[in-house]
Amino acid sequence: MAxxxxxxxxxxxxxxxxxxxxxxxxxxxxxxxxxxxxxxxxMSGETNRLLKLVAQITDRPDEREQDVVVAxxxxxxxxxxxxxxxxxxxxxxxxxxxQVRIVTDSTFSKARIKSIDAEPIRAALKQGKIVVVAGxxxxxxxxxxxTLGRGGSDTTGVALAAALKADACEIYTDVDGVYTTDPxxxxxxxxxxxxxxxxxxxxxxxxxxVLQIRSVEFAMKYKVPLWVKSSFTxxxxxxxxxxxxxxxDVLVRGVAYDRxxxxxxxxxxxxxxxxxxKLFGALDAKHIVVDLIVQNPSRDGRxxxxxxxxxxxxxxxxxxxxxxxxxxxxxxLEVDDAIAKVSIVGVGMRNHSGVAAKMFxxxxxxxxxIQLISTSEIKTSxxxxxxxxxxAVRALHTAFGLDAPAPVQANPTVSEVDALQGQKA
Numbered sequence: 001m002a003x004x005x006x007x008x009x010x011x012x013x014x015x016x017x018x019x020x021x022x023x024x025x026x027x028x029x030x031x032x033x034x035x036x037x038x039x040x041x042x043m044s045g046e047t048n049r050l051l052k053l054v055a056q057i058t059d060r061p062d063e064r065e066q067d068v069v070v071a072x073x074x075x076x077x078x079x080x081x082x083x084x085x086x087x088x089x090x091x092x093x094x095x096x097x098x099q100v101r102i103v104t105d106s107t108f109s110k111a112r113i114k115s116i117d118a119e120p121i122r123a124a125l126k127q128g129k130i131v132v133v134a135g136x137x138x139x140x141x142x143x144x145x146x147t148l149g150r151g152g153s154d155t156t157g158v159a160l161a162a163a164l165k166a167d168a169c170e171i172y173t174d175v176d177g178v179y180t181t182d183p184x185x186x187x188x189x190x191x192x193x194x195x196x197x198x199x200x201x202x203x204x205x206x207x208x209x210v211l212q213i214r215s216v217e218f219a220m221k222y223k224v225p226l227w228v229k230s231s232f233t234x235x236x237x238x239x240x241x242x243x244x245x246x247x248x249d250v251l252v253r254g255v256a257y258d259r260x261x262x263x264x265x266x267x268x269x270x271x272x273x274x275x276x277x278k279l280f281g282a283l284d285a286k287h288i289v290v291d292l293i294v295q296n297p298s299r300d301g302r303x304x305x306x307x308x309x310x311x312x313x314x315x316x317x318x319x320x321x322x323x324x325x326x327x328x329x330x331x332x333l334e335v336d337d338a339i340a341k342v343s344i345v346g347v348g349m350r351n352h353s354g355v356a357a358k359m360f361x362x363x364x365x366x367x368x369x370i371q372l373i374s375t376s377e378i379k380t381s382x383x384x385x386x387x388x389x390x391x392a393v394r395a396l397h398t399a400f401g402l403d404a405p406a407p408v409q410a411n412p413t414v415s416e417v418d419a420l421q422g423q424k425a
């Protein structure tokens with residue numbers, strides 16, 4: 001007998017028929033002899049609907065109260081899924097975040113999990129029940145409702161798997177695994193059978209939307225075998241796992257892109273100790289996450305500092321940096337929200353030279369100018385103009401040999417040839 005945590009996203013529970021399908025899958029896993037814990041997202045589109053209601057009230061909502069509103073979507077889902085399991089002859093119980101004490105910090109709308117009390121879940125499993133837990137939500141030390149940010153149900157699922165020492169965590173979504181890139185942008189993308197935690201962590205941080213980055217962090221830290229599967233097919237999906245020697249044979253595992261970026265340049269910053277600390281300390285005080293940072297060489301005692309932030313934080317960051325730039329004596333401020341970040345990722349990059357050069361050459365051949373560059377052991381990222389995003393992704397995907405083989409065209413039959421000739425006649 002194994003303990004399995006299954007997470008179902010919004011599309012998987014988009015209506016009551018799909019919830020019944022989820023119930024069938026849960027019961028099938030239980031009948032196979034497994035203990036089953038199910039983490040459920042809000043129904044597809046429900047979180048957006050709730051956020052629109054918030055926006056109709058105010059354009060600057062109190063984040064604590066906003067979390068109170070958007071957390072309700074999962075409450076509906078878990079109740080309906082639990083009832084769907086019961087209606088099919090199973091035993092089930094639902095739990096909200098506070099009922100299993102998913103304790104987080106108090107960073108509303110993007111809280112981080114600190115601890116989980118798994119005992120209520122273990123008690124229900126001993127009674128033969130399938131446990132249905134609300135994803136995306138928790139409570140802080142004072143009991144206030146918190147949410148974990150977009151994709152937060154993935155994090156709930158993996159965190160529960162870690163707390164319960166589950167044998168596997170299965171993330172069910174509307175795609176059948178992890179692809180070499182977004183198939184909507186590059187039709188030649190192919191599904192991966194396996195990918196390392198490190199590679200998946202980089203891809204998630206660089207814009208790949210299959211898994212939330214914090215869910216991969218949990219999986220890697222606690223060595224949770226993580227499967228990405230479709231809730232609509234029986235495809236085995238993609239396993240996110242520890243690296244082995246054979247996985248280094250692949251130079252580049254995938255290409256990621258992120259259009260949700262904006263660039264800010266602080267011009268004429270005094271080149272002296274403590275200046276950068278003041279600039280980025282002001283951003284940290286407002287919980288604004290900074291991505292790429294580039295500082296130009298100093299001239300005449302001044303330098304330019306360029307960095308990127310998420311577009312969702314752009315307006316707030318612009319306001320904060322405007323004041324901070326004045327405080328440190330900078331001479332100007334430049335902003336640009338028409339950018340995208342394109343990245344290549346692969347553990348094989350550790351032991352091979354020339355990968356970055358090949359990336360730069362590929363973009364150059366397509367007439368794409370590189371604005372910023374960032375590297376790590378297993379990834380290289382370039383910031384470009386957003387209008388070149390899709391072109392860059394497809395060009396890099398081809399350049400690094402990631403394209404799926406073209407389908408073999410069967411030879412036409414005699415009747416098909418006759419039909420074609422008849423059309424020409």
